[in-house]
Amino acid sequence: MSVKVHIHATHRQFTNGLEVVAAEGSTVGECLNHLIKQFPGMEKALFAKKGKLLNNVEIFLNHASAYPNELVKPVKDDDEIHLVTMLAGG
Amino acid sequence: MLTPSEIERYDRQIMMGEIGQEGQERLKRSRVFIAGAGGLGSPIASYLTAAGIGMIRMIDHDHVALSNLNRQILHWEEDIGRKKVDSAKEKLTNLNSAAEIETIGETITEDNVSQLVDGCDVIVDAMDNLPTRYILNRCAIEKNMPFFHGAVHGFEGRVMTIIPGETACLRCMYRGPVPQEKFPVIGVAPAVIGSIQATEVIKYLVGIGKLLINRLLFYNGLEVTFNEFTVNKNPDCDHCGSLVKRE
Numbered sequence: 001m002s003v004k005v006h007i008h009a010t011h012r013q014f015t016n017g018l019e020v021v022a023a024e025g026s027t028v029g030e031c032l033n034h035l036i037k038q039f040p041g042m043e044k045a046l047f048a049k050k051g052k053l054l055n056n057v058e059i060f061l062n063h064a065s066a067y068p069n070e071l072v073k074p075v076k077d078d079d080e081i082h083l084v085t086m087l088a089g090g
Numbered sequence: 091m092l093t094p095s096e097i098e099r100y101d102r103q104i105m106m107g108e109i110g111q112e113g114q115e116r117l118k119r120s121r122v123f124i125a126g127a128g129g130l131g132s133p134i135a136s137y138l139t140a141a142g143i144g145m146i147r148m149i150d151h152d153h154v155a156l157s158n159l160n161r162q163i164l165h166w167e168e169d170i171g172r173k174k175v176d177s178a179k180e181k182l183t184n185l186n187s188a189a190e191i192e193t194i195g196e197t198i199t200e201d202n203v204s205q206l207v208d209g210c211d212v213i214v215d216a217m218d219n220l221p222t223r224y225i226l227n228r229c230a231i232e233k234n235m236p237f238f239h240g241a242v243h244g245f246e247g248r249v250m251t252i253i254p255g256e257t258a259c260l261r262c263m264y265r266g267p268v269p270q271e272k273f274p275v276i277g278v279a280p281a282v283i284g285s286i287q288a289t290e291v292i293k294y295l296v297g298i299g300k301l302l303i304n305r306l307l308f309y310n311g312l313e314v315t316f317n318e319f320t321v322n323k324n325p326d327c328d329h330c331g332s333l334v335k336r337e
Contacts, residue, residue: 009246009310055266064320065306067263082319084308087241087248089273090130090218090280 003031003075006082007042014041023081028061029071031081046083056086092118096188100142113296114142120295121145123207125198125226126216127174128152129161129275130240133284134216134291136164139182139189141292146182147192147210150174161277198222203229212294214287215239215260220268227252227260228329236294240287244274245311247283250302250321251290254330257303262324279311 005021007014015021021038025031029051036043048054051071059070060082066073075081092100092114103109109117120143124135127150135148152174154165162174169177175193182191194206198217203225207213213230215238217223223239230237230252237252239260252259286307293299308317325331 009244009312053265056268058263060319063318065263065322067265068324068326082317086220086268087243087246087273088218088220088223088268088270089242089275090126090128090216090240 001026001031001075001077001079003077003079003081005031005035006080008082008084010085011042011045011083014045015039026074027071028059028066028073028075028081031075032071058084058086060084091115096142103141108298109296113298116296117142117292118144120212121147121210122212122214122291122295123210124148124214124216125222126150126218127162127164127178127193128158128216128218129242129277129280130284130287131178131216132162132164133281134214134240134288135178135182136185137285137288138291139186139191141288142186143189143291143295145190145192145210147194147206148175148178148182149194149196149198149206150178151195151197161275161280163277163281198225200225200228204233207233207235210235212236212238212291214291215241216284216287218273219270221270223260224264224329230254231259231330238287238290238294240280240283242273242275242279242283245276245279247279247309247311249283249286249290249307249309250305251294253301253303256323258321258323259327259330261329262321262327264328276311279309282309282311 002024005023023031023034059066100114104114122143127148154169154172164178164181173195175195179191179193213235231254234254239250306319306321
């Protein structure tokens, strides 16, 4: 399955400035692994340790929250994943 | 009842079919708690005061600093060193002398939050940190008070409206604590987000429009895009999930 991964502005430093990256996999987690293979800097931006998302990362699949158990959510061709970081300022 | 002066003052919004004189009277009877008198609190309080909200209670423990002035438009150079709530009250009272502006120069804690919001109809999030937002979120759910969330970072912001017992809450996607850090921001970002929060408050109080419930709205000022994401109520949420279990 090929999906579009939308990269948050703060993470684009790790994707050569790309806003959208194509990734392959059958789950959100597999797509993120493929994203990291293409852009290794994304691993630190998304994961605290292997398999554990950072607490400030939110994942949306087809414009809906993928929480909880985001990484095992299945995807299909042309799905869209948005990677977002939490905002805390006011 | 509105006075002749109020009918003249709010003429442009009373003439809106969605608001009318009845809606304006609802705004006049409303009591709004605004948590924070900074970047978000400034536009929220300004627009709600201008719109004719009867009572606004604002809380902030901080004092005005030079580095606040790029975004916290209730505070001016002459206010540096003053309590933010004193500076805010002066401006808001000058804007609308009929508005009752209550101010509290304290820190919001789990122990005092219930008492602080007592007597208000809604809670508006104008905080600068997540832990206090979660304190407000839990309090809103426990007291069954609508909670209007907003947050900013750089040119970006996000908004969501929470109706306890009915909608997803701020905690429904909670994965764990996030380190606190000094955040970059330019004043136009909280201006946009705070204005949307104030819009949501007005809509709720008047009883019109479609609220941002179960919808998280993201704004990116650099690209001038709005993205909307669906957020579902989490039955296992440690704040609002217990309501589901009690039902």
